[in-house]
Amino acid sequence: MPKSMKRDTITPTVRTAPPGPNARRWAKYHMKHAAHATYFYDFVWDRSAPAIGPFCTDVDGNVILDFANHVASSPLGYNHPELVALSRKLASIDPDRYAGTDFIGAWGRDPAVSDVPTPSHLHYKLMEITKPFGFNVAFFSNTGAEAVENAIKICYDYRRNYGYGICFYGAFHGRTLGALSLNRSRRVQRDWYPQIPRIIDLPYCRCLGPCDCGWKIYSIRRKGVISRLTQILDPDIGLIGPEEVAYIIIEPVLGEGGYDLPKPDFIREVGEIARDNGIPLICDEIQSGLGRTGKWWACEHFNIRPDIITSAKALRIGATLGRKEIFPQEEKRISSTWGEGNAISTAVGYQTIKIIQKENLLQNATKMGEYFLDGLRNLQSKYQFVHDVRGLGLMDAISVTSDRTRNRIITGALQQGLLIIGCGFESIRFLPPLDVKKREIDLALNILDDVLNHL
Numbered sequence: 001m002p003k004s005m006k007r008d009t010i011t012p013t014v015r016t017a018p019p020g021p022n023a024r025r026w027a028k029y030h031m032k033h034a035a036h037a038t039y040f041y042d043f044v045w046d047r048s049a050p051a052i053g054p055f056c057t058d059v060d061g062n063v064i065l066d067f068a069n070h071v072a073s074s075p076l077g078y079n080h081p082e083l084v085a086l087s088r089k090l091a092s093i094d095p096d097r098y099a100g101t102d103f104i105g106a107w108g109r110d111p112a113v114s115d116v117p118t119p120s121h122l123h124y125k126l127m128e129i130t131k132p133f134g135f136n137v138a139f140f141s142n143t144g145a146e147a148v149e150n151a152i153k154i155c156y157d158y159r160r161n162y163g164y165g166i167c168f169y170g171a172f173h174g175r176t177l178g179a180l181s182l183n184r185s186r187r188v189q190r191d192w193y194p195q196i197p198r199i200i201d202l203p204y205c206r207c208l209g210p211c212d213c214g215w216k217i218y219s220i221r222r223k224g225v226i227s228r229l230t231q232i233l234d235p236d237i238g239l240i241g242p243e244e245v246a247y248i249i250i251e252p253v254l255g256e257g258g259y260d261l262p263k264p265d266f267i268r269e270v271g272e273i274a275r276d277n278g279i280p281l282i283c284d285e286i287q288s289g290l291g292r293t294g295k296w297w298a299c300e301h302f303n304i305r306p307d308i309i310t311s312a313k314a315l316r317i318g319a320t321l322g323r324k325e326i327f328p329q330e331e332k333r334i335s336s337t338w339g340e341g342n343a344i345s346t347a348v349g350y351q352t353i354k355i356i357q358k359e360n361l362l363q364n365a366t367k368m369g370e371y372f373l374d375g376l377r378n379l380q381s382k383y384q385f386v387h388d389v390r391g392l393g394l395m396d397a398i399s400v401t402s403d404r405t406r407n408r409i410i411t412g413a414l415q416q417g418l419l420i421i422g423c424g425f426e427s428i429r430f431l432p433p434l435d436v437k438k439r440e441i442d443l444a445l446n447i448l449d450d451v452l453n454h455l
């Protein structure tokens with residue numbers, strides 16, 4: 001096992017092919033009482049061992065280059081010195097979670113001079129990075145699913161209408177009963193679970209050329225091509241009136257569903273229809289937000305103006321963000337014991353945003369994203385079975401010809417020390433940290449090249 005790591009020189013090194021004996025032992029020990037969930041058994045991270053940037057150590061002493069990024073929830077990679085220092089400062093207090101929606105947890109007498117960021121400070125920080133949307137309110141919860149759950153509750157309350165919700169094919173919004181009702185990526189997430197009524201799903205158009213996914217249709221009555229959303233809300237040929245819709249929820253880039261980019265015309269039209277009809281538009285940025293795509297929010301790439309943004313993962317805490325007039329005016333309509341009182345997570349979330357600002361990591365994500373995508377396109381030109389390369393900033397993916405091939409690539413990459421994960425059915429997603437360096441991307445591309453070459 002390495003005794004320490006220097007980010008500039010460390011390389012992925014596999015001494016015992018994963019899963020090694022210690023990884024197997026840990027997996028067996030863990031799974032004795034763990035519920036079946038979404039575990040990836042071959043990689044067991046040793047939290048007591050050295051890790052820096054995108055590099056960490058597994059329990060068998062292998063140095064792993066991590067381009068899975070804890071599924072977008074570790075935007076600065078491992079052990080960013082400022083985050084480690086902050087966590088140390090906070091480690092001395094107990095409890096690190098308090099009833100924060102019931103009691104305000106301050107640090108010192110004056111918020112203006114507090115040397116530790118509190119949940120209140122995170123509110124302000126989030127307002128800075130949602131300025132283009134005029135947001136002025138944040139509500140924290142424990143997970144992404146809860147951020148979505150609260151977003152739709154807020155819309156149901158605001159609209160007080162028939163409560164239709166509109167979502168899109170391929171979507172993943174979480175696993176609580178409300179959020180899972182909006183999922184359209186895999187059956188396993190929804191089968192047999194009761195779901196909220198009046199959810200309408202529509203195609204998520206990712207067509208590169210003329211639309212053939214069903215989003216655009218020819219209407220005889222309208223004598224032309226219109227979108228499905230226009231059709232559904234049309235006063236003559238539609239199914240419901242816009243005043244009956246509580247919200248439209250969309251991922252500006254599909255996450256679990258396959259890292260697909262929306263056709264710009266499609267997402268722009270969704271935004272315009274929502275705005276013109278006064279329907280709240282929720283952008284679920286739990287995977288795509290906080291700089292991952294090179295902008296604070298992926299929706300900014302498409303010029304749409306959400307009424308609510310949901311954030312989590314990279315922020316370390318669930319957050320539902322918007323404008324005060326949409327949120328319930330009445331007390332006790334929304335609340336969460338720990339959401340607003342999670343001292344470590346909110347401090348780390350605050351500091352993460354500050355580091356992204358200070359180190360210009362939006363620019364880095366854009367620049368390194370282009371560099372990485374170029375490298376992936378080179379691989380595509382070499383290997384026929386890579387049939388698509390796509391991405392925005394550092395939210396990138398390839399598709400291959402089958403899920404079997406995809407799984408072989410993921411396993412082969414880990415055997416050489418590169419950790420990557422799948423999404424959709426035949427895709428692999430890549431999520432390096434936002435401060436990834438050219439050298440680290442080259443290391444990943446070299447491993448991928450070798451794995452693809454030996455398939």
Ligand code: PLP
Binds near residue numbers: 145175251255256284
């Ligand atoms: N929404 C999106 C877009 C996600 O990617 C996820 C998680 O993958 C969620 C919601 C749910 O977040 P959590 O797992 O924190 O509940």
